[in-house]
Amino acid sequence: MRLDTLSVTRSHGGTQHVVKHRSDATGTDMTFSVFVPPQADEGALCPVIWYLSGLTCTHANVTEKGEYRRACAELGLIFVAPDTSPRGPDVPDDPAYDFGQGAGFYLDATEEPFARDYRMDSYLSSELPAVIEHTFPADLSRQGVTGHSMGGHGALTLALREPDRYRSVSAFAPIVAPSQVPWGQKALSRYLGPDPSGWRRHDAVALIEDGARVPEILVDQGTSDDFLERELRPELLANACSEAGIPLTLRMQQGYDHSYYFISTFMADHLRWHAERLG
């Protein structure tokens, strides 16, 4: 396991790492960031929060703009921010911002030409956790997952498929039902093929309809988010949770948009919520 440490920077009493490594899952170099809180200096193994980013993002967006370090330092949380897709000149891409590189949708593609590289589900479910556990003082018995927009979709679907692994889940302005909205239909059909029955394990609402369960969910959603009605549609998640008996805290945040100005505002709330559940 060879890792290239791109930077290690003191911040908020802990240490912000940016690391590049060769991924077996994607067959490409992948870059991620990890914040290690000061509690680790005293030898503690710390719970891990996975933050999955939205369309077009890399690890850098939340690392620079997410305002998570102060709360992670207070709460003793390791914060991991992976990239959103494989990248590189040999990785199939698309000129659109919402497909291809920067838009991996946290699944393993089955369709050509994407099947070889677009394996973010495998990357996040097994390869990267092993890297984190090997390299940082991480307690993988205490993992929570959150994310934004496409990354909110990733967080919800990963947690619904593996509720024993992710003991807490939240999301910022998530895509909750990709099978029912343009961003998702475009991505799922091209990564997974035209048959919507193959999309259901990558759709939070469909997973819940099919019996997947998590103990509870926290979602913040801005009311001035340009993507609210067409792409995000939190009411679909609210209905599914209601029918399934999953406690959903859905907070409609007045006047907030889809940007990191919104995410950073509620980041500390989410981290406290996870910390309470991860012990």
Place this chain on the structure above:
Amino acid sequence: MRLDTLSVTRSHGGTQHVVKHRSDATGTDMTFSVFVPPQADEGALCPVIWYLSGLTCTHANVTEKGEYRRACAELGLIFVAPDTSPRGPDVPDDPAYDFGQGAGFYLDATEEPFARDYRMDSYLSSELPAVIEHTFPADLSRQGVTGHSMGGHGALTLALREPDRYRSVSAFAPIVAPSQVPWGQKALSRYLGPDPSGWRRHDAVALIEDGARVPEILVDQGTSDDFLERELRPELLANACSEAGIPLTLRMQQGYDHSYYFISTFMADHLRWHAERLG
């Protein structure tokens, strides 16, 4: 007074504005950001913190990475981040990162070809405050100033020249004695001419030696800052303050570098410090 509002975004309960306007002082378009805290919604006039950025920065660096909004929202502070120089194809520039556009050093240049546009002192001392007072719920009887690196130099020198205007002053890793360090010698000689006696009102240590006084100063400085020994030299400020009887709180922060990871860590401390002094 014509202002172009480039964006208005809800964040941390307040509103982050980015504004462009034509500056009479510089003869160019200038862009700045202003965070207005929620207290303004109830009609309160709020104290103003000026944040002056370092070499190469625009308003955007601190606006994205500074992590000031939460504390400003709690404390009821307006936070203004100006650009670091005039900019544009007609503005004299230099290929170096530490001179010309992005490196205005918060002075009015007297040398050609810079004298026409490089008038950041006039811009910050009179033009921009009038814009802020006219446009935002700002109480200009309560202004504090802070900044980073070259902007720390700006904050210290503006406050030392106008202690009645800026009732509180702090800095992050400031250039404290530009006359004595390479960054400053290069900039001051080319903006102000070769005679160092003309540089003294743009040098915090020289201003103090020449009798300028402020009630007290807060400075944070990382011990792992690559520019510490060659460009920043906080001991020169410590000596000058000691001889002048100016209470200086100089905090050497173990392991911190010169980046926004450092600034954002101590931003809330500085804002609280200013708020206590601005009432």
